[in-house]
Amino acid sequence: xxxxxxxxKKIAHLARLEFDEAGLEKMKRDMTQILDWEEQLxxxxxxxVEPITTMSSEVNVMREDVEGEHLSHEQALKxxxxxxxxxFRVPKVLE
Amino acid sequence: MISQEIKDKxxxxxxxxxxxxxxxxxxxxxxxxxxxxxxxNTQISPITLGHPGTLPKVNxxxxxxxxxxxxxxxxxxxxxxxxxxKNYFYPDLPKGYQITQDKGPICVGGxxxxxxxxxxxxxxxxxxxxxxxxxxxxxHLAEEVDTLVDFNRAGVPLIEIxxxxxxxxxxxxxxxxxxxxxxVKYLDICDGNMEEGxxxxxxxxxxMLKGATxxxxxxxxxxxxxxxxxxxxxxxEFERQIQQVEAGETIISETRTFDATTGTTASMRTKExxxxxxxxxxxxxSPVIISEEWLNSVKVAMPSLPRELFRKFTxxxxxxxxxxxxxxxxxxxxxxxxxxxGLTGNYKAASNxxxxxxxxxxxxxxxxxxxxxIKPVALATLIQIIDExxxxxxxxxxxxxxxxxxxxxxxPLEIAQELNLIQESDxxxxxxxxxxxxxxxxxxxxxxxxxKKGLMGMFMGQVMKKxxxxxxxxxxxxxxxxxLDN
Numbered sequence: 001x002x003x004x005x006x007x008x009k010k011i012a013h014l015a016r017l018e019f020d021e022a023g024l025e026k027m028k029r030d031m032t033q034i035l036d037w038e039e040q041l042x043x044x045x046x047x048x049v050e051p052i053t054t055m056s057s058e059v060n061v062m063r064e065d066v067e068g069e070h071l072s073h074e075q076a077l078k079x080x081x082x083x084x085x086x087x088f089r090v091p092k093v094l095e
Numbered sequence: 096m097i098s099q100e101i102k103d104k105x106x107x108x109x110x111x112x113x114x115x116x117x118x119x120x121x122x123x124x125x126x127x128x129x130x131x132x133x134x135x136n137t138q139i140s141p142i143t144l145g146h147p148g149t150l151p152k153v154n155x156x157x158x159x160x161x162x163x164x165x166x167x168x169x170x171x172x173x174x175x176x177x178x179x180x181k182n183y184f185y186p187d188l189p190k191g192y193q194i195t196q197d198k199g200p201i202c203v204g205g206x207x208x209x210x211x212x213x214x215x216x217x218x219x220x221x222x223x224x225x226x227x228x229x230x231x232x233x234x235h236l237a238e239e240v241d242t243l244v245d246f247n248r249a250g251v252p253l254i255e256i257x258x259x260x261x262x263x264x265x266x267x268x269x270x271x272x273x274x275x276x277x278x279v280k281y282l283d284i285c286d287g288n289m290e291e292g293x294x295x296x297x298x299x300x301x302x303m304l305k306g307a308t309x310x311x312x313x314x315x316x317x318x319x320x321x322x323x324x325x326x327x328x329x330x331x332e333f334e335r336q337i338q339q340v341e342a343g344e345t346i347i348s349e350t351r352t353f354d355a356t357t358g359t360t361a362s363m364r365t366k367e368x369x370x371x372x373x374x375x376x377x378x379x380x381s382p383v384i385i386s387e388e389w390l391n392s393v394k395v396a397m398p399s400l401p402r403e404l405f406r407k408f409t410x411x412x413x414x415x416x417x418x419x420x421x422x423x424x425x426x427x428x429x430x431x432x433x434x435x436x437g438l439t440g441n442y443k444a445a446s447n448x449x450x451x452x453x454x455x456x457x458x459x460x461x462x463x464x465x466x467x468x469i470k471p472v473a474l475a476t477l478i479q480i481i482d483e484x485x486x487x488x489x490x491x492x493x494x495x496x497x498x499x500x501x502x503x504x505x506x507p508l509e510i511a512q513e514l515n516l517i518q519e520s521d522x523x524x525x526x527x528x529x530x531x532x533x534x535x536x537x538x539x540x541x542x543x544x545x546x547k548k549g550l551m552g553m554f555m556g557q558v559m560k561k562x563x564x565x566x567x568x569x570x571x572x573x574x575x576x577x578x579l580d581n
Binding site for chain 1: 241381
């Protein structure tokens with residue numbers, strides 16, 4: 001399957017990635033290759049095969065509704081690139 | 096403003112998406128507390144923050160709550176449930192995706208009967224109810240350069256209730272929301288508080304010419320924090336879209352935000368011209384299978400719903416629709432009343448007590464029925480001693496009731512006796528009182544006898560006064576008539 005530059009640009013934007021011209025070309029090639037490789041799966045006959053959504057065959061793995069441990073306030077904020085004493089800080093997303 | 100004549104050419108078409116925050120103790124896929132109003136970023140776990148290597152796990156209670164809502168809305172409950180990732184970037188979504196349900200929502204179809212302002216009932220069909228998680232809270236403060244993010248709310252369980260585009264007026268939308276709120280509160284799955292954001296509503300609004308078979312392009316309106324504002328936003332959009340169509344312009348499918356101060360909507364167009372959520376099945380969660388057995392155990396535990404109680408109050412108790420409407424407005428009032436009716440056979444009197452003295456006491460002190468001091472059994476006794484003729488309603492409501500409120504452990508009869516309020520319904524003891532009233536009012540008696548029958552009320556008043564309100568009006572009237580008409 002051939003991926004065009006516009007598709008790469010769209011996907012890059014959705015993933016908030018930026019590429020220069022050379023990068024776009026490289027991604028285009030890589031993605032085409034990946035999709036071509038995956039197309040091998042089309043050779044398998046999947047008529048009458050139920051799709052799976054997880055690799056495990058377990059079902060109904062659920063929790064009771066009880067409060068468990070959570071991070072301390074300090075631990076929670078520890079890895080934030082930007083923070084203050086209360087909040088995570090991010091570049092303003094609304095004017 | 097557009098004229099009514101032009102408005103009448105168009106049909107309004109509205110579908111609502113209601114998000115209800117579920118009243119679970121822990122989050123949808125993690126065990127952090129869901130408590131509201133705590134210090135920012137104190138109820139988060141590595142799962143909520145989407146740290147690498149963490150795995151979500153479904154909260155069983157949240158699934159049950161979703162099933163309950165589906166049962167209450169006559170939806171079909173999906174047996175085999177999977178979750179999906181909805182991918183988008185926003186700082187209040189730490190994982191970069193929301194775990195929701197895309198294909199195969201837990202509840203499919205169904206309907207919500209809504210009573211319109213003209214008294215007619217209309218069923219608003221549901222498209223689906225699905226489970227998902229809430230995002231964190233972003234604050235864009237004017238004095239700050241940054242956006243501040245609090246993740247306490249991130250991961251709180253939500254159900255999204257999506258209606259079909261069956262709503263045809265702002266009034267219908269308002270009543271539909273009232274009904275949804277009533278349902279979630281009766282089911283005890285959401286507190287229904289729109290101001291605090293535990294119930295949120297987006298509206299999909301379009302217009303079409305009357306008789307048209309195809310809907311117009313829809314506009315999604317967000318940011319309405321009360322039922323009233325949802326209705327206002329719909330009114331505004333109806334007019335705005337008609338104006339646009341009349342001017343020959345085309346409506347663009349877009350998201351608009353409602354401004355409560357002006358009552359208008361404005362485009363929210365962002366750089367992301369079209370959202371592409373790239374849904375795919377969530378590989379970290381195993382399927383949730385709802386067995387017959389599980390479904391039945393939820394069914395068995397379903398509480399009475401407002402319309403069932405309404406039916407019971409009108410059909411079994413023979414109450415007017417108005418009474419039943421007021422009494423089923425809140426679950427707690429309805430349950431109190433239902434208990435009361437199990438203790439007295441006089442349903443109408445019970446209803447009058449609830450809508451009169453009980454409600455005015457609660458309103459005056461802004462209390463909830465749970466805080467009402469008088470137990471149903473005491474109120475039932477009070478109704479009983481009125482029915483037995485021991486006291487009349489005005490003595491009961493004005494003299495016994497206040498004392499009972501202050502001393503709820505006392506029995507109403509005890510209070511009546513202590514205050515010497517037991518009604519005189521004994522002819523022998525009432526007759527002297529009547530006689531003395533007539534003796535004191537000889538002139539009036541003469542007038543009465545010459546045809547001024549309207550004086551009867553005056554005599555009765557005097558008898559009541561002399562007996563300190565204790566005279567049984569029926570017996571007193573009988574004696575008065577006997578003495579006067581002879």
